[in-house]
Amino acid sequence: MATVENTKKSPQLHKIKLKVVNSGTVAASDSDASVETNSLSAESATEQNQAEQNQAQQNEKKKKKIRRGSEWEIMEGLKDGQRFENKPNTFTGYLHKKRKWPLKGWHKRYFMIDKGILVYGKGPNDITKGKIHGTLDIGLSVISTKQKRRRIDIDAEEFIYHLKTKSDETFTSWVQQLTAHRLYRQHVLTYGTNIGALFKPVDGINTIPRTPEIMSRDGSLTRGLKPPNGGSRLSTWIQESVNSIEQHQRDASVIEQNISKLSRLLQQIESSNPIVIENTAEAVSPNVKKDRRKFGLKKKKSSSSKGGSVDLTIQLNNAKAITDTDNTSPLSANSFSGLSTSAPANSILTTLPIPSNTTVTAPTPDSLSNVDVISLSAENQMREDFITLAKQVIGSLKSLVFGISTERERLKSALESELQVPSTVSNQNIVTLKNSLNQVLQQNMDLKTRLVKIHEASDLADLSCVENLTENQQNHRAYAASLSYSSSCVSATEFFDAEELVPDQKSTKYGLGEEESEVRTRSESSSEGGSLTSEGEGSISSEESELGVLELDTENCSDVRESQGLTGRRTFLPVPRPVTEGLSLWNLLSRNIGKDLSQISMPVTLNEPLNVLQRLCEELEYSELLDRAAGIDDPYERMVEVAAFAVSSYASTLSRAGNKPFNPLLGETYECIREDKGFRFISEQVSHHPPVGACYAESPHFTFWQDARVKTKFWGKSMEFQPLGSVNLLLPKTGDLYTWNKVTTCVHNLFSGQRWVDQYGELRITNGRITCKLTFAKASNWSSKRHEVVGAVYDESGQAVRKLFGKWSESLYCGVAPSARCIWRAGTLPPNHELFYGFTRFAIELNELGPDSHLLPPTDTRFRPDQRALEEGDLSTAETLKSQLESMQRDRRKRREELNITYEPRWFSCSQDDTWQFNGKYWDTRKNPGFSNLQFESLW
Numbered sequence: 042m043a044t045v046e047n048t049k050k051s052p053q054l055h056k057i058k059l060k061v062v063n064s065g066t067v068a069a070s071d072s073d074a075s076v077e078t079n080s081l082s083a084e085s086a087t088e089q090n091q092a093e094q095n096q097a098q099q100n101e102k103k104k105k106k107i108r109r110g111s112e113w114e115i116m117e118g119l120k121d122g123q124r125f126e127n128k129p130n131t132f133t134g135y136l137h138k139k140r141k142w143p144l145k146g147w148h149k150r151y152f153m154i155d156k157g158i159l160v161y162g163k164g165p166n167d168i169t170k171g172k173i174h175g176t177l178d179i180g181l182s183v184i185s186t187k188q189k190r191r192r193i194d195i196d197a198e199e200f201i202y203h204l205k206t207k208s209d210e211t212f213t214s215w216v217q218q219l220t221a222h223r224l225y226r227q228h229v230l231t232y233g234t235n236i237g238a239l240f241k242p243v244d245g246i247n248t249i250p251r252t253p254e255i256m257s258r259d260g261s262l263t264r265g266l267k268p269p270n271g272g273s274r275l276s277t278w279i280q281e282s283v284n285s286i287e288q289h290q291r292d293a294s295v296i297e298q299n300i301s302k303l304s305r306l307l308q309q310i311e312s313s314n315p316i317v318i319e320n321t322a323e324a325v326s327p328n329v330k331k332d333r334r335k336f337g338l339k340k341k342k343s344s345s346s347k348g349g350s351v352d353l354t355i356q357l358n359n360a361k362a363i364t365d366t367d368n369t370s371p372l373s374a375n376s377f378s379g380l381s382t383s384a385p386a387n388s389i390l391t392t393l394p395i396p397s398n399t400t401v402t403a404p405t406p407d408s409l410s411n412v413d414v415i416s417l418s419a420e421n422q423m424r425e426d427f428i429t430l431a432k433q434v435i436g437s438l439k440s441l442v443f444g445i446s447t448e449r450e451r452l453k454s455a456l457e458s459e460l461q462v463p464s465t466v467s468n469q470n471i472v473t474l475k476n477s478l479n480q481v482l483q484q485n486m487d488l489k490t491r492l493v494k495i496h497e498a499s500d501l502a503d504l505s506c507v508e509n510l511t512e513n514q515q516n517h518r519a520y521a522a523s524l525s526y527s528s529s530c531v532s533a534t535e536f537f538d539a540e541e542l543v544p545d546q547k548s549t550k551y552g553l554g555e556e557e558s559e560v561r562t563r564s565e566s567s568s569e570g571g572s573l574t575s576e577g578e579g580s581i582s583s584e585e586s587e588l589g590v591l592e593l594d595t596e597n598c599s600d601v602r603e604s605q606g607l608t609g610r611r612t613f614l615p616v617p618r619p620v621t622e623g624l625s626l627w628n629l630l631s632r633n634i635g636k637d638l639s640q641i642s643m644p645v646t647l648n649e650p651l652n653v654l655q656r657l658c659e660e661l662e663y664s665e666l667l668d669r670a671a672g673i674d675d676p677y678e679r680m681v682e683v684a685a686f687a688v689s690s691y692a693s694t695l696s697r698a699g700n701k702p703f704n705p706l707l708g709e710t711y712e713c714i715r716e717d718k719g720f721r722f723i724s725e726q727v728s729h730h731p732p733v734g735a736c737y738a739e740s741p742h743f744t745f746w747q748d749a750r751v752k753t754k755f756w757g758k759s760m761e762f763q764p765l766g767s768v769n770l771l772l773p774k775t776g777d778l779y780t781w782n783k784v785t786t787c788v789h790n791l792f793s794g795q796r797w798v799d800q801y802g803e804l805r806i807t808n809g810r811i812t813c814k815l816t817f818a819k820a821s822n823w824s825s826k827r828h829e830v831v832g833a834v835y836d837e838s839g840q841a842v843r844k845l846f847g848k849w850s851e852s853l854y855c856g857v858a859p860s861a862r863c864i865w866r867a868g869t870l871p872p873n874h875e876l877f878y879g880f881t882r883f884a885i886e887l888n889e890l891g892p893d894s895h896l897l898p899p900t901d902t903r904f905r906p907d908q909r910a911l912e913e914g915d916l917s918t919a920e921t922l923k924s925q926l927e928s929m930q931r932d933r934r935k936r937r938e939e940l941n942i943t944y945e946p947r948w949f950s951c952s953q954d955d956t957w958q959f960n961g962k963y964w965d966t967r968k969n970p971g972f973s974n975l976q977f978e979s980l981w
């Protein structure tokens with residue numbers, strides 16, 4: 042059941058709580074999502090006191106009976122020492138499956154579960170023919186069920202499968218079957234199938250001691266599982282297992298070879314002329330007829346339809362060969378052995394199973410006139426269908442390969458950990474090594490800091506406040522600073538050679554004023570490595586980028602100095618991220634089930650030394666795109682730049698899945714003045730329940746504002762973050778007000794393995810007339826779509842006028858390959874970024890206490906002591922301070938409640954439409970009377 046509290050400020054926001062009903066039972070919203078909350082990060086302090094919690098638990102127990110079935114329940118796994126040797130029977134049936142992408146609508150799909158492996162296809166025939174749409178290991182998945190809605194959600198790391206049944210009966214039987222198969226599978230994964238012989242129950246006790254590592258707390262088996270103590274016999278078993286899995290692996294690579302043959306064949310088909318196979322209608326085999334139907338081919342009505350013959354292009358026969366398992370298996374037999382990319386089409390035919398009464402003829406005009414000719418469009422359709430089908434085959438086979446190799450790795454690591462004697466010793470060695478590495482890095486840092494200080498002392502540049510700068514100066518600085526992000530503009534995966542840039546053409550195209558175009562031309566030649574890789578018509582190649590820098594070398598010495606990161610801002614964090622070990626997130630979350638995720642106080646070791654208010658500022662890393670948009674007259678081109686900006690805000694998330702930002706305290710603020718980039722930014726934590734951070738940035742070219750409210754869904758192994766509300770951008774020059782939504786961010790592998798971030802959904806930008814739709818594709822292991830963004834700009838009539846494609850982690854292009862132009866490219870990550878929380882260069886600068894710190898209000902994040910302690914690597918101080926601050930925040934809240942005071946944020950106010958608007962007072966107050974002359978409630 043959902044515990045829904047309407048908040049004063051945000052009536053539409055529902056705070057939904059996770060409740061423990063019994064072990065392994067989670068109550069959440071009654072919506073389709075598993076577990077939802079409205080917190081950006083599961084952090085901050087526990088608000089309820091112990092007594093309240095006990096009371097709540099009592100109430101829970103009372104309500105338990107009534108609510109049973111309306112909550113999400115997590116399916117239990119094999120418990121310590123538990124065994125499950127009875128192999129359940131194979132179970133099949135139809136279920137409704139939510140579409141993978143974009144998760145709209147339900148498909149009826151046929152599922153089969155056998156020995157704990159669930160596969161599905163369109164129907165029973167698909168399964169028997171091996172046309173499997175997906176495979177998942179139930180033993181390694183987290184399964185949650187909700188009886189009331191007959192829902193079964195399976196988090197298989199790769200994908201989250203949302204399933205539902207038609208009737209209560211089918212729900213019950215599927216849950217029973219899944220439970221049995223899951224336990225059996227976990228038993229097999231833990232003890233193997235031949236375990237009976239190896240582990241004979243002693244004294245009739247049918248349990249053996251198992252190490253806790255084997256099973257993770259979510260009941261799924263962890264990767265790198267540690268086997269039970271079984272000595273050499275166990276090792277033998279694992280070794281056997283590894284051997285057999287390696288055999289699978291070999292089989293899989295044969296399959297893979299066949300897949301590449303298939304792909305080559307496909308290419309041939311795509312490029313070859315159709316070969317006509319003559320057949321009498323009666324003589325066409327039923328399979329061929331079936332295939333024709335399958336590919337949507339219609340026989341052209343002809344007078345000789347009965348006695349006439351049917352043309353089947355080579356593609357159809359190939360498709361048949363692939364799909365028809367009744368024939369010689371196309372994948373196992375050497376059916377494609379005669380194939381090579383250069384082989385003539387005829388030779389392909391001879392290798393394919395063709396009905397004996399089929400004759401192969403060249404498509405002479407004669408033969409064509411005597412047969413039913415498949416129309417060109419049908420032929421195309423057939424080709425397309427064939428390609429789709431072949432891709433499907435490739436996809437499912439690859440997933441098989443993936444599944445097997447994962448298993449092999451897991452078992453291997455089990456074996457390795459068994460062989461490590463004693464494993465703790467080597468763990469300790471790793472820790473020692475890591476620590477020494479950190480020390481060396483630290484020394485290196487110190488030296489660098491000293492070097493920077495020496496430079497600073499000799500650098501006379503007085504960086505004044507942004508408002509005192511002329512526009513030209515700002516542009517100049519923007520250009521210079523962006524150089525500091527430059528190292529290489531060559532992306533890891535180039536799409537193609539982008540069109541070359543002829544600088545002169547651009548400024549005229551956008552009709553820029555003389556002054557602006559002059560600045561832009563200069564800026565373009567920098568290439569910038571990050572942010573703007575190019576301007577206007579094309580992208581700049583790496584050679585050009587180097588040239589740009591070289592040119593500068595002779596042109597302007599101070600620019601070069603700045604390009605080396607000596608703008609006065611730091612280029613590294615004080616210390617690398619401390620090595621922490623043994624934190625089980627699952628333990629933490631499961632211990633805290635029953636609370637709103639925002640109320641769980643997370644250990645500081647999970648944090649990065651930045652907070653949410655600063656992360657909001659990070660979205661402006663590529664603000665140059667907005668400056669550029671503001672200078673463009675063509676509204677579609679302008680939209681393209683805005684789209685690139687919207688996409689660019691996700692780039693920094695790529696390397697940041699490991700840690701979470703600090704949750705700001707209510708009233709905490711963060712200002713960021715970037716003279717170099719030409720904007721100033723202010724953000725404030727305006728609400729704590731639910732957590733909301735509001736921000737406002739301004740520059741002579743744009744105004745940008747948003748409030749960060751995030752709905753969190755916890756699926757089991759992954760967590761989804763759905764930012765609510767919209768991002769707003771005003772370009773004063775043209776009066777355009779752009780608004781857009783944000784896509785869903787998902788953090789995978791929460792509890793085991795490497796955490797990784799994905800972005801998916803549709804991002805829609807509009808200025809009231811023109812729209813831009815960008816689709817962020819969901820990643821999967823075998824798809825090349827990882828990080829992909831595709832979309833278009835539409836005019837008022839809904840016609841697509843610009844095509845966009847790229848990757849949120851890398852770049853965005855406009856146009857059609859190979860002549861598309863690069864609009865934006867992400868900057869390279871600094872060296873050793875993995876050791877420094879995966880921070881970008883821009884992120885590194887955010888928490889720096891600069892020379893202007895005396896002008897900041899005491900509420901500024903930079904003064905937050907726990908975050909600073911973490912940044913400095915002092916974990917224990919950070920931990921102590923963090924809990925102190927959280928408890929102080931609770932006290933302040935209690936006091937307000939006692940005195941019946943409603944909290945009013947200082948710099949933002951909530952408007953009628955429940956969005957947060959900047960009241961404009963921050964910068965004026967900063968100037969006069971200055972924050973040091975004001976009273977602030979002390980946050981730390």
Ligand SMILES: CC(C)CCC[C@@H](C)[C@H]1CC[C@H]2[C@@H]3CC=C4C[C@@H](O)CC[C@]4(C)[C@H]3CC[C@]12C
Binds near residue numbers: 082656691694783788
């Ligand atoms: C349990 C912990 C350690 C997992 C780590 C969670 C981290 C990676 C999560 C927590 C909150 C998430 C953020 C929530 C909101 C946004 C705003 C959006 O516009 C870009 C992504 C971004 C910035 C998310 C990035 C990933 C994020 C920082």
